[in-house]
Amino acid sequence: MSSRLAVEIAGLKLGNPVMLASGILGSSGMTLKRVVDAGAGAVVTKSLGLEPREGYPNPTLVQVECGLLNAMGLPNPGVHCFGEEIMEAKELGVPMIVSIYGFSSGEFADVAEIAVDAGANALELNVSCPHVEKTGAEVGQSKELVAEVVNKVKNSVNKPIFVKLTPNVADIVEVAEAAVEAGADAITAINTVRAMTIDVETKTPILANKIGGLSGPAIKPIAVRCVYEIRRSVDVPVIGCGGISTWRDAVEFMLAGASAVQIGTAIAFSGLGVFKSVTEGIDAYLKEKGFRSVGEIVGLSNRD
Numbered sequence: 001m002s003s004r005l006a007v008e009i010a011g012l013k014l015g016n017p018v019m020l021a022s023g024i025l026g027s028s029g030m031t032l033k034r035v036v037d038a039g040a041g042a043v044v045t046k047s048l049g050l051e052p053r054e055g056y057p058n059p060t061l062v063q064v065e066c067g068l069l070n071a072m073g074l075p076n077p078g079v080h081c082f083g084e085e086i087m088e089a090k091e092l093g094v095p096m097i098v099s100i101y102g103f104s105s106g107e108f109a110d111v112a113e114i115a116v117d118a119g120a121n122a123l124e125l126n127v128s129c130p131h132v133e134k135t136g137a138e139v140g141q142s143k144e145l146v147a148e149v150v151n152k153v154k155n156s157v158n159k160p161i162f163v164k165l166t167p168n169v170a171d172i173v174e175v176a177e178a179a180v181e182a183g184a185d186a187i188t189a190i191n192t193v194r195a196m197t198i199d200v201e202t203k204t205p206i207l208a209n210k211i212g213g214l215s216g217p218a219i220k221p222i223a224v225r226c227v228y229e230i231r232r233s234v235d236v237p238v239i240g241c242g243g244i245s246t247w248r249d250a251v252e253f254m255l256a257g258a259s260a261v262q263i264g265t266a267i268a269f270s271g272l273g274v275f276k277s278v279t280e281g282i283d284a285y286l287k288e289k290g291f292r293s294v295g296e297i298v299g300l301s302n303r304d
């Protein structure tokens with residue numbers, strides 16, 4: 001792996017800046033290993049809570065124009081059960097970030113402690129899931145609640161805290177600022193965009209939950225704008241996520257201000273080869289343009 005690609009995010013050393021996004025192939029040690037073998041620089045697990053959750057009935061996932069629409073309902077085995085998988089994944093050789101959610105700040109902190117005891121290298125707080133009540137975006141739409149959750153988790157564990165934000169707010173910058181003031185070590189932007197689709201034959205919404213979250217190429221310009229705005233106002237690394245499927249997309253996010261990127265939906269559309277093609281493409285771009293490291297292009301479009 002080229003040394004041009006190495007990055008350090010909140011003290012975590014990554015061989016390359018292309019990470020797995022939460023919720024796609026992040027549910028077991030075995031699938032995480034496949035993603036690492038495919039070339040990811042770090043992995044984020046599926047979001048875990050204190051108790052197991054079944055998630056919503058089907059349909060939970062549907063393909064729409066330029067992306068996927070999902071309302072999975074955060075199905076997961078619970079952080080206790082996942083402990084063994086985390087242990088297994090500790091041998092992955094790349095940083096493992098455990099994504100967590102809770103229904104109160106205390107619950108977030110409890111899940112954080114269990115995940116860290118099991119071996120998480122960092123935590124990503126999911127305050128942005130758009131389709132589960134009383135958690136996710138219902139927290140992430142209030143800067144006060146975000147600050148409370150970050151503060152509580154920060155005081156409970158001694159690992160880097162990434163905070164994953166929702167674009168479904170009037171001003172994502174004020175939420176990012178509140179998260180950083182409360183102690184966030186990095187911001188991940190963005191989670192899915194609230195959306196829906198309706199079957200014209202049955203005249204009913206297709207997702208069982210009716211409303212879900214849109215991901216994939218359709219949301220990329222929204223995510224780029226969020227990264228650009230956040231980067232201008234906070235001093236911690238921003239991790240870009242939303243619609244990345246080529247090296248050009250990844251470089252665009254970096255020019256907007258992302259220190260690293262995450263990939264989700266593109267794996268469903270193009271397979272795990274996307275990690276190799278994106279990292280190799282970034283490296284070739286850096287080489288061709290005469291840059292010595294990824295860090296040199298972060299935020300280049302964002303300086304005035």
Ligand SMILES: Cc1cc2nc3c(=O)[nH]c(=O)nc-3n(C[C@H](O)[C@H](O)[C@H](O)COP(=O)(O)O)c2cc1C
Pocket residue numbers: 021022023024046047061068070072074099126129164190191192214215216217219241242243244262263264265266
């Ligand atoms: C099927 C599916 C499940 C997801 N589950 C989670 C999750 O558990 N936690 C989370 O923070 N984000 C979750 N996401 C959101 C992704 O991590 C990512 O933020 C979003 O899909 C945008 O990136 P992409 O366009 O590369 O997929 C999920 C997305 C999809 C498509």
